[in-house]
Amino acid sequence: MGYHTFVLDGDNVRHNLCEDLGFSNEDRIENIRRISEVAKLFIEAGVIIMTAFISPFRADREKARQLVGEDFVEIYCHCSLNVCEQRDVKGLYKRARKGEIKEFTGISSPYEEPENPELVIETGHQSLDECVDQILDYLRQCNIINI
Ligand SMILES: Nc1ncnc2c1ncn2[C@@H]1O[C@H](COP(=O)(O)OS(=O)(=O)O)[C@@H](OP(=O)(O)O)[C@H]1O
Numbered sequence: 001m002g003y004h005t006f007v008l009d010g011d012n013v014r015h016n017l018c019e020d021l022g023f024s025n026e027d028r029i030e031n032i033r034r035i036s037e038v039a040k041l042f043i044e045a046g047v048i049i050m051t052a053f054i055s056p057f058r059a060d061r062e063k064a065r066q067l068v069g070e071d072f073v074e075i076y077c078h079c080s081l082n083v084c085e086q087r088d089v090k091g092l093y094k095r096a097r098k099g100e101i102k103e104f105t106g107i108s109s110p111y112e113e114p115e116n117p118e119l120v121i122e123t124g125h126q127s128l129d130e131c132v133d134q135i136l137d138y139l140r141q142c143n144i145i146n147i
């Protein structure tokens, strides 16, 4: 598409920049703070940066919004707990239900739903292609991309 993009997610952040952090509320807050600062650097470099984190607390998402400014787009990838548990790609929900993982989001750690996200994507009901199209349409509407 001719745009320089990058995705930050658990795979490239939690194993290095944030390897000292776990999943307590305090550590999640620090995780999102670092990610927000890194995202800002990417933006300064002209990159469209996508951050795919649980980011469970409204206050931290709001801080990220303030830091980044008007180009911040909050996309709520909604999915019921039921569907997440059926997918259970890494078997973590099963382990959390057995009590083997503590402070697991959705089971034993809170998730504060966004109140006014720019976009809500129903990932539990829509196909992957439909989800992607919805995001691309929004980015076109906002002139973040022009194709
Ligand atoms: N206790 C607990 N709670 C929630 N998630 C857990 C936990 N332990 C491990 N994982 C795996 O870590 C990934 C989510 O990390 P995040 O950095 O997005 O979390 S947060 O934003 O700091 O809340 C996410 O993995 P990915 O889906 O590969 O990103 C989770 O499966």
Ligand SMILES: Nc1ncnc2c1ncn2[C@@H]1O[C@H](COP(=O)(O)OP(=O)(O)O)[C@@H](O)[C@H]1O
Residues within 6 Å of the ligand: 087, 089, 122, 123, 124, 126, 127, 128, 131
């Ligand atoms: N819109 C969707 N439609 C169908 N399957 C999806 C959709 N979104 C995610 N999935 C599937 O759900 C699983 C978890 O998705 P993933 O992107 O790994 O989630 P996360 O990193 O947020 O835990 C994967 O197997 C993925 O293929």
